[in-house]
Amino acid sequence: MIFTSETIEQLIEEFASLPSIGRKTAQRLAMHVLKMPKEEVANFAKVLMDVKEKVRYCSVCFNITESDPCSICSGTKRNRKVICVVEEPNDVIAVEKTHEFNGLYHVLGGALSPLDGIGPEDLKVRELIIRLNDDVQEVILALNPNVEGETTTLYLAKLLKPLSIKVTRIARGLPIGSDLEFADEATLTRALEGRVAL
Numbered sequence: 001m002i003f004t005s006e007t008i009e010q011l012i013e014e015f016a017s018l019p020s021i022g023r024k025t026a027q028r029l030a031m032h033v034l035k036m037p038k039e040e041v042a043n044f045a046k047v048l049m050d051v052k053e054k055v056r057y058c059s060v061c062f063n064i065t066e067s068d069p070c071s072i073c074s075g076t077k078r079n080r081k082v083i084c085v086v087e088e089p090n091d092v093i094a095v096e097k098t099h100e101f102n103g104l105y106h107v108l109g110g111a112l113s114p115l116d117g118i119g120p121e122d123l124k125v126r127e128l129i130i131r132l133n134d135d136v137q138e139v140i141l142a143l144n145p146n147v148e149g150e151t152t153t154l155y156l157a158k159l160l161k162p163l164s165i166k167v168t169r170i171a172r173g174l175p176i177g178s179d180l181e182f183a184d185e186a187t188l189t190r191a192l193e194g195r196v197a198l
Helices: 006-016 022-034 038-056 089-096 125-131 147-163 185-193
Strands: 077-084 102-109 139-140 164-171
Touching: 006 022, 077 089, 077 125, 089 102, 089 185, 102 125, 125 147, 139 147, 147 164
Parallel strands: 077 102, 077 139, 139 164
Antiparallel strands: none
C-alpha cells in the first residue's frame, strides 16, 4: 500500500536495496532528498552517474580507480617488495587509513566460499601469482577473520609456499567474524605490526 506517492515509494525501495539500509532509514533518506534544493539533488545524481562512468578496476591490483594503473600501483614511493592481499577495495581503504603500510596491494574480489560456489577461478588468484616477480619478497595475507577469509588464507599460503616468498598474515588483533573495513586504525596497525609467518 502506498501512503505517500509512487515516486517517493520508488525512492524508498531504491535506498532500501542498499546494504545495511533498512526500510525506516530508507524512508528518512527519501524524505531528506525531498527537502533538498533541486540543485543539490541534481549534483547528487551527477556524482552517482560519475561513479558508474569513471570508476573502474586497476588492471594491476584490482583496486578501484579512475586512472589505470591506480595511484598506488604507479606511485614511485611505494615499497614494491611487499604486496598486501585483501578481499575487497574497502579493505585497501581501511589499511591505508593506518598510515603503517607503504607497499602494494592485490584485491582478490572476494574470498573462497565453496557453499556459495566461489572457487579460486572466481577470484584474482591467478593474477596475484603472475605479479610475483623477483622483486617481491613478502606477501601479507590480510583477509577477513571469518571462515571464508581463513579458508582463503590457508589456500593462498599453501599455493605460495613453493615460490620461496615470505608469506605472512596480519595478527589476530581483529575480532573473528568482523570485516576489515569496520576495524579502527589502532587495531589494524597492531594487526599489521604483529603479522606472523605461515
